[in-house]
Amino acid sequence: MSETKIATVAIIGGGLVGSLNAIYFANRGWKVDLYELRPDMRLPEQKKLQRGKSINLALSERGLSALRATGLDLETVILDSAVPMHSRMVHLGKEGRQMSQPYSIHGEHINAVDRARLNELLLDQAEKMSNVTIYFEHQLHQADLKKGSMVFFQGETKSEVTKYADLIVGADGAYSKMRAQMMRKIRMDYQQQYIDTGYCELYMPPVMVNDQPHYALDPNHLHIWPRHTHMLIALPNPDKSFTCTLFMPFDMFENVSSKQKLIAFFQENFNDAIPLIGEDRLVDDYFSNPRGALITVKTSPHHYSDKAVIVGDAAHAMVPFYGQGMNCGFQDIQVFHKVLDAHNIKPTVHNNSISGLATALAAYSDERVKDAHAICDLAMYNHYEMRSAVTSTRFLARKKLEGW
Numbered sequence: 383m384s385e386t387k388i389a390t391v392a393i394i395g396g397g398l399v400g401s402l403n404a405i406y407f408a409n410r411g412w413k414v415d416l417y418e419l420r421p422d423m424r425l426p427e428q429k430k431l432q433r434g435k436s437i438n439l440a441l442s443e444r445g446l447s448a449l450r451a452t453g454l455d456l457e458t459v460i461l462d463s464a465v466p467m468h469s470r471m472v473h474l475g476k477e478g479r480q481m482s483q484p485y486s487i488h489g490e491h492i493n494a495v496d497r498a499r500l501n502e503l504l505l506d507q508a509e510k511m512s513n514v515t516i517y518f519e520h521q522l523h524q525a526d527l528k529k530g531s532m533v534f535f536q537g538e539t540k541s542e543v544t545k546y547a548d549l550i551v552g553a554d555g556a557y558s559k560m561r562a563q564m565m566r567k568i569r570m571d572y573q574q575q576y577i578d579t580g581y582c583e584l585y586m587p588p589v590m591v592n593d594q595p596h597y598a599l600d601p602n603h604l605h606i607w608p609r610h611t612h613m614l615i616a617l618p619n620p621d622k623s624f625t626c627t628l629f630m631p632f633d634m635f636e637n638v639s640s641k642q643k644l645i646a647f648f649q650e651n652f653n654d655a656i657p658l659i660g661e662d663r664l665v666d667d668y669f670s671n672p673r674g675a676l677i678t679v680k681t682s683p684h685h686y687s688d689k690a691v692i693v694g695d696a697a698h699a700m701v702p703f704y705g706q707g708m709n710c711g712f713q714d715i716q717v718f719h720k721v722l723d724a725h726n727i728k729p730t731v732h733n734n735s736i737s738g739l740a741t742a743l744a745a746y747s748d749e750r751v752k753d754a755h756a757i758c759d760l761a762m763y764n765h766y767e768m769r770s771a772v773t774s775t776r777f778l779a780r781k782k783l784e785g786w
């Protein structure tokens with residue numbers, strides 16, 4: 383006897399890309415189960431603990447377009463509290479002479495947004511949809527992709543629980559467990575590369591004038607102190623503070639190992655930033671904030687038969703210098719659902735299979751892999767551009783010819 387039912391998709395990872403994907407699948411009428419390793423980040427006790435990749439990030443048209451295509455009001459809500467960055471501000475030399483370099487002669491800009499707020503907004507929206515269930519504190523441990531079964535460690539006790547889905551999507555980040563499960567099944571090409579540069583976040587508070595907070599630097603810029611082997615950057619926050627990120631080789635981090643060495647290092651390299659951050663805060667942040675590593679991951683293909691696919695950092699992690707990791711992950715979701723549309727994929731399972739899905743997933747890999755590899759390479763090149771090329775006379779002469 384033939385059997386038809388609504389298709390279930392399991393999305394592993396409730397980060398930025400996984401939660402956006404839950405909204406897209408819910409819009410198409412699938413039953414969506416979203417599994418996230420961490421507790422719900424929206425709980426008050428979790429907010430205090432949030433530490434991680436970056437406090438704020440640059441949202442560009444690539445990512446905005448994917449938010450817009452949900453047909454919901456996500457773009458307006460997130461842009462309401464975003465700070466537009468029209469140009470980069472290069473802080474040159476010891477004296478910190480500032481040079482504004484517009485991103486576009488047509489006035490286009492990128493937007494500094496709060497990472498946690500964007501993630502919360504996406505989770506809120508997904509949760510509102512009647513066909514989405516979010517399971518927090520569910521860590522994917524193992525998956526039998528052919529059967530569509532997954533074993534999770536659940537809650538504080540890490541008890542094992544088994545779940546099923548017709549399609550499993552890995553959106554579980556650069557160190558993806560889902561990708562590892564797929565690599566056991568298919569001949570997936572896989573490449574990873576660490577760079578010797580790490581990063582550490584520092585906080586630049588608002589300046590108080592007549593009890594009112596003001597930005598310490600021009601807010602409509604992404605500020606860069608390029609020093610060839612290392613650099614400091616600063617992105618504005620809506621509360622008039624800046625989040626600064628110090629990027630430098632790990633051995634330099636190791637050498638700058640005492641308060642005195644840190645202050646001398648900043649005096650030598652980023653002197654104008656010292657009073658804006660404050661000496662005490664600089665020392666506290668530098669010695670207590672985590673040092674992150676930076677990795678590029680390239681994979682091919684991104685799918686397995688009609689059973690599984692990876693998106694976002696799970697499929698293509700990149701160094702952050704192009705500000706496109708999340709944007710590119712959002713675009714994955716938009717492209718993926720366009721491909722499902724083009725193949726007329728319905729949210730129904732008939733006799734244990736979803737008609738046309740295997741062909742659609744293969745078409746997605748075909749389209750996306752080469753673009754993902756290209757943007758990983760561009761991100762790596764931009765490391766050189768940001769920390770060094772922006773100060774070269776050739777670069778400055780070329781920009782002048784382009785009209786600014």
Ligand code: FAD
Pocket residue numbers: 394395396397398399400417418419420435436438439440441520521522523553554555556558559581627674693694695696702705706707708709710711
């Ligand atoms: P993640 O954000 O890593 O989310 C993965 C989720 O999966 C997490 O919630 C995790 O808890 C969960 N998870 C992991 N393992 C499991 C498991 N086994 N089971 C269940 N859940 C699991 N991008 C930009 O576009 N613009 C920027 O300006 C920018 N700046 C950056 C600055 C820095 C310093 C860094 C490091 C990155 C930056 N990025 C930026 C890149 C961006 O952070 C990533 O591309 C983006 O977070 C990827 O989203 P994701 O959802 O794919 O993965």
